[in-house]
Amino acid sequence: MKNILLALVISSGLSLVAGAQSKFSLGPNAGVGASWLDNTPNRKTKLAGNAGLSLVYSAAEHFGIGLDAKYSFEGGKYSANGQTTTTDLNYFRVPLKAIYFFNSYGHKVRPKVFVGPSFGFLSGGQTKIESPVVTQTVNSKDFYKSFDFGVTAGAGLNVRLVSNTWFNADVNYLHGITDIRPGTNQHNRNLGVNVGVNFGL
DSSP states (O other), rough: HHHHHHHHHHHHHHHHHHGGGGGEEEEEEEEEEEEESSOOTBBOOEEEEEEEEEEOOOOSEEEEEEEEEEEEEEEEEEEETEEEEEEEEEEEEEEEEEEEOOSSTOOSSEEEEEEEEEEEEEEEEEEEEEEOOEEEEEEGGGSSSEEEEEEEEEEEEEEEETTTTEEEEEEEEEEEOOOTTTOOOEEEEEEEEEEEEEEEE
């Protein structure tokens, strides 16, 4: 199922490129923030980050479709029964976003809001379980599901640097929907700031 979803997302992005080059932009994007796991006792946030590519197709002045391909460092920290668990979850994450742009093409600064599904494919990470007696480190892939589905939403700005080149900055939130660990009802949560530059093609 996850392979089919990934193939559909990638093929959608390729279709956008092939179908409307003049409305398409591509560029590097990276971000930093905090992540946590809900439905865990005494939960705390941990440092999160991501880096990858951002694609945007805009067929109309105020509407666009964004497709990102990123490597994302997520997870969380919690404690119970004298143990502290720190979980690192590394995903190849593909958010697909519907974007609304304010202002017109001629404006240098264009605020935006966006929302859409996010598909995560677990690639690695470690889970450390610490107690006063012993510390144990295990592979997160042995305990957490390989696929995560959620919703991403946010707001930001596009600032034109030169013709067909835009600096992007946004605040985004990821709300995981699927249970990432069997029998625990845990979900990914992530809040961060992303910046990047897109070049028109």
